[in-house]
Amino acid sequence: MSEQRLPPGQYVPREFPALHYGPVPKFRQQRWDLCVYGATDSATTHRWDWSAFDELPRVEVVADFHCVTKFTIPDNAWSGVSSALMVELAPPADAATHVMVWAEYGYSANLRMDDFLRSDVLLATHHGVERISAERGYPVRLVVPHLYGWKSVKWVRAIEYLTADRRGFWEERGYHNRADPWSEQRFSYQEEPGEGPPLS
Ligand SMILES: Nc1nc2c(c(=O)[nH]1)N[C@H]1C(S)=C(S)[C@@H](COP(=O)(O)O)O[C@H]1N2
Numbered sequence: 004m005s006e007q008r009l010p011p012g013q014y015v016p017r018e019f020p021a022l023h024y025g026p027v028p029k030f031r032q033q034r035w036d037l038c039v040y041g042a043t044d045s046a047t048t049h050r051w052d053w054s055a056f057d058e059l060p061r062v063e064v065v066a067d068f069h070c071v072t073k074f075t076i077p078d079n080a081w082s083g084v085s086s087a088l089m090v091e092l093a094p095p096a097d098a099a100t101h102v103m104v105w106a107e108y109g110y111s112a113n114l115r116m117d118d119f120l121r122s123d124v125l126l127a128t129h130h131g132v133e134r135i136s137a138e139r140g141y142p143v144r145l146v147v148p149h150l151y152g153w154k155s156v157k158w159v160r161a162i163e164y165l166t167a168d169r170r171g172f173w174e175e176r177g178y179h180n181r182a183d184p185w186s187e188q189r190f191s192y193q194e195e196p197g198e199g200p201p202l203s
């Protein structure tokens with residue numbers, strides 16, 4: 004792959020690790036749901052059980068995946084429900100500016116609404132033609148190709164609309180609030196003063 008395709012400081016490894024904090028959750032279909040809550044237009048929570056979510060129309064995206072630990076996985080073919088469709092089905096209030104995407108076990112990542120709504124952002128159910136593997140986020144993971152990998156939350160269970168930005172799991176632990184790999188936004192100390200919400 005050409006140099007220009009790789010963000011600065013990234014390399015393509017020979018093998019592709021699956022990376023996450025904590026154990027791989029077990030999918031229990033009867034208990035699984037996906038909620039959209041917080042600053043919704045209706046001030047109510049939208050909820051899908053597994054069969055309802057799995058019936059939503061899917062789109063495909065092919066994208067490189069950039070981890071902040073410097074490996075890049077080229078050409079991942081994902082398919083799933085576009086973030087735009089989720090927002091259409093569960094409209095945010097006008098005041099919603101950011102989202103927090105929540106996973107099993109409390110992992111989270113925050114995104115600006117415009118980053119969440121990019122056309123290549125998916126709640127992915129498939130990697131290639133197969134269901135996503137357990138380690139890579141089965142049954143549903145977020146894919147945000149234009150930001151570092153920690154924003155691509157695996158095992159997603161909820162989307163919270165926010166009226167003010169708030170740091171997610173890694174953003175609270177010293178990683179960059181926005182995480183653009185093309186400008187190497189790796190760590191919170193690189194943020195401009197006032198750029199993100201304060202570290203707690
Ligand atoms: N729920 C959850 N999602 C997560 C993580 C995690 O620890 N928990 N790690 C993130 C990080 S740091 C990376 S690089 C990618 C790795 O995705 P992969 O396992 O498909 O390569 O998942 C992201 N999503």
Ligand SMILES: [Mo]
Pocket residue numbers: 022070071072152153
């Ligand atoms: Mo990562």
